[in-house]
Amino acid sequence: MRLTALDERAAKAGLFKTMALTDARAQFENLDIAFASPRKDAALLEKLADWCDRYTPLVALDGADGLMLDITGCVHLFGDEHQLRRDIHQRLSQHGVVVRSAITGNAAAAHAFARHSAGDVIEDSALTQKLRRLRLVSLEIEDVHLAGLKRAGLRTIGDVEVLPRAALAARFGAGLVERLDALFGYAHHPISPRCVVPACMVERRMAEPLIVMDSVERVLHALGDELFRQLQQRVEGAREVEASFFRVDGEVRRIGIQAGRPLTDTKTLFRLLKERLSTLAEPLDAGYGFDIIRLAAVRAERTQTIQKSLDSTVQETEEIGGLIDRLSIRLGTGRVLRPHPVDTHIPERAVSLEPAVHTAANPPVEWAPVQHPGEPPERPVRLFQPPEQIETTAGIPDGAPAQFVWRRVRHTIVLAEGPERIAPEWWREHAGALTRDYYRLEDNRGHRFWVFREGLYERGQTTPRWYLHGLFA
Amino acid sequence: MVTTVNLTALRRDIASLSERNALEAQAPRSAFGFGDRSIDKVLGKGLQRGALHEVFAAQMHDAGAATGFVIALALRSSSDQSPIVWLEEDFAAQEHGFPYAPGLNHLGLDPQRLVIVRCSSPQDVLKAASDSLGIRGTGAVIIAPWSNPKCLDLTATRKLLLTAQQTGVPAFLLRLGAIPIDNSAVTRWMIRSNASRSSGANAPGHPVFDATLIRNRQGMTGHWILQWESDNHVFRQIEPVSGAVVSTPAHRPPQTRKSATG
Known part of the structure; x- marks a missing residue:
């Protein structure tokens, strides 16, 4: 060890x-x-990254023990860079975290200064000078190449930087040159943030942490009004909203909400939020209080301004949309579904159930009218998934069954129609898929069934299997 | 003995009574019929729209028929294109098959109108039901818990009924694998499958239900054999098929068909 x-x-x-x-x-x-325990370390780093969201929405992980914050445009909120850095150090050391940090004009240089020097805020004008003084280790290139450079008598980055790039690349690989370009800001490497940058965001920082839920709610209300005011100016509504609660002890709790249509007012948002809060496995706990509360429209969408007409249908579609949103949040989006037609003959694939939240905003998919109007239904109202195997006695080998046993009850068939032959989709199935012959059957007590025989008699199938696939009305 | 009558109090009582009657008349309590004159006549104005109706499948194999009957009622009671919310407990779907949109289409229900909500517990079903009934835009709500859950009691059904009465949205309790227990439903139906009129060439015909109204808070009960015509959305009462379809066993005395006689 x-x-x-x-x-x-x-x-x-x-x-x-x-x-x-x-x-x-x-x-x-x-x-x-x-x-x-690398797993626990990673979890801690994730938590810290969440916490760092208070400084900027652009937070990325930097290796297994670093965080990269893009603070462009966020600095003025904290005074200047020095104050921002002090604030990070002060708050994190309160949580018992030892921090080394650097603020520079580009990510690679910040990384190098934070890890290989005392770290500081380095102005762009002084960057080149200070970079040149860094030791070669800060390049973080392969050990072989590092040893090679040292053998050549080079000690600092400045020593390497003055050498011709072509020769360097030929001798020590393109990696070294890329690294130098990144450090001096010749090549731009944007960071990849962990979270989606929201379309619109409002937040409130509290001098005194909020503990009472009522006041938390009041703040959220004010934030909601502000968020929707901003969105309204852009003629947009929020399809996805995230509320983040930053606790003083460093915990960050995020609560996401998805809506089927763009939300435009605080009242509706609050109804959904309450629904979401009631379904949380562990309830929202203020602990020692929240010091930042943030409301972000993660995904915004253009709203259509609808004139309220005398006709009540518009109002009613709005209402059903609200119901779908609420049920989706409470039960999960995968449980509130709308059937969509699929162009296939395989019965179990002919319908796909799509989350209603995703389709509420779009025009519903048209179902083709029934093919033979006036005829009795050709498809069952209930479909077994998977089909249930039955024991049959067929009158003639290739015909409809004369009777069958399903769930231990014998059904004697008096009416039968079929077969309706449905061949497997060879471009999708594996080779073993068999043709199905479907029959509509009615027994002597009036029950109507949809059964099929899997496989054909003539193709060497000695005992084709029979299945019950659905129940008719 | 002289009884003193407080005339003012009596007048007030009478006034409040007549006021209540007036309120009841105003409330959105329209009714829907079956589309067949003989049954609509028995039921008066038909079934109450903003109310809770309960439909039982008599036996396991009647689940398809009960489902079809509920769909038919939902179609009769709601306006075209209004959404129909179907709340189904997972276990009911596993046991009796999943609602199948193409088949519903064949029964006359445009699947576009359908919102299927899968619930993992009867509590979820009931909570979602009261939410769905509270919205005026809903055309009809189909509530399908499995068996006899404890939470589906007098109080729960009463709440559903009240919500339905307030908004005028019809609620249909589809009871699969369940036995009737007293609750607040306005009507209670026992549904069995019945022999269909063959559409020719020995093929099964349009859906035929053996429907027994075993409880009706507002009028008479009865028993009908009804055929559903999916093209024009009407029920039609038909004469039961004679027992001739089943050959009589030689060693037993002839027996009339059980399902046809109720």
Whole structure:
């Protein structure tokens, strides 16, 4: 077993990473050790990243132990860069996190300064100078190449930077040149943020954390009004809203809401929010209080201004949309469904159930009218999925069954129609799929069934299997 | 002995009574009929629209018939194109088959109107039902819990009935694998399948229901054999098929068909 991480005191005492545990134990008898858990580390980092959302919505993970914040346009909220950095250090150290940080004009340089120097806020004008003074390790290139550079007598980034790029690339690989370009800001590498940048966002920072739920609700109300006012100016409504609650102890709770049509007012949003809150596995807990509450329209959509007419249908569609939203939030979007026709002859595939939330805003899909009007129904009202196997006695080998046993009850057939032959879709099925012959049957007590025989008699199938697939009205 | 009558109080009572009657007349309590004169005559103005109607499948194999009957009632009671919300408990669907949109289309229900809500528990079904009934834009609500759940009691059904009465949205309790227990439903139907009139060539015909109205808070009960005509959305009363369809066993005395006689 080897050491993977050290605290400050251990580092000062001369221990180092990759050192064998037994060696370390030999030096210090009562060494305090804990087993490494990359999973827990990652979870902690995710939590910190969530917390960092208070500074900017653009937060990305940087390796296994770093965070990259794009603070473009956010700095003035905290005064200047120095105040922002102080704020991060102060708050995080309160939570017992040791932080090293740097603020520079590009992500790669910030990474290098934070990890390989004391870290600071570095103005663009001083960037090149300070970069040149960094040691070669800060390049973070492969060990072989690093050793090669050192052997050549180079010590700092400045030593390497002045050399011709073509020669460097030829000798030490394109990686080194790319790295240099990134550091000096010649090449632009945007960060990939963890969360979607919302279309519109409003937040409230509290001097005193809010503990009472009533006041939390009041703040949310005010935020909702503000959010929808901003959206309204853009003639938009919110299809997806996320409420984030930043707790003083660093916990961040996010609650997302999806709506079938663009939301445009606080009242409707609150109805859905309440619905969502009541379904949460662990309820929203204010703990020591929330210090930031944020409301973001993650996805916005253009709204159509509808004139209220005397005709009440518009009002009614609005109402049914609201019902679909509420039920989808309470039961899950996969449980509130609308049937859509699918162009196939395979009965179980002829309908696809789509979440109603996704289709509410779009015009509904047209179902083709029934093919033979005036005829009795050709499809059952209830379909078994999967079909249930039955035992049959057929009058003639290729005909409809004379009787069958389903769920231990014998049905004697008096009326039968068929077969309706449905061939497998060869372009989709595996080779073993069999043709089905469907029959509409009625037994002597008036029950109507939809059964099929799987496989044909002539193709060497000795005993084709029979299944009950549906019940007619 | 002289009884003193407080005339003012009596007048007030009478006034309040007549006021209540007037209110009842005003409330959106329109009715819907079956489309067949003989049954509509028995039921007076037909069935109450904003009310709770309960439909039982007599036996496991009658689930298809009961479903069809409920769909037919939902179609009779709602206006064209109004959405129909179908709340189905997962277990009921597993046991009796999933509602199948193409088949509903054949019965005359445009699947576009349908919102299917799958609920994992009877509590979910009831909660969603009261939400759906509270919305005037709903055409009809089909409530299908499985068996006899405890939560579906007098109070729960009373609540559903009140909501339905307020908004005028018809509610249909589809009871599969269940036995009738007293509740607040306005009518209660027991549905069995019945022999259809063959459409020729020995093929099964239009759906035929053996419908027994076993409870009616507002009028008479009865028993009908009804055929559903999906093209024009009407029921038609038909004469039961004679027992000739089944050959009489040689060793047993002839027996009339059970389902036809109720």
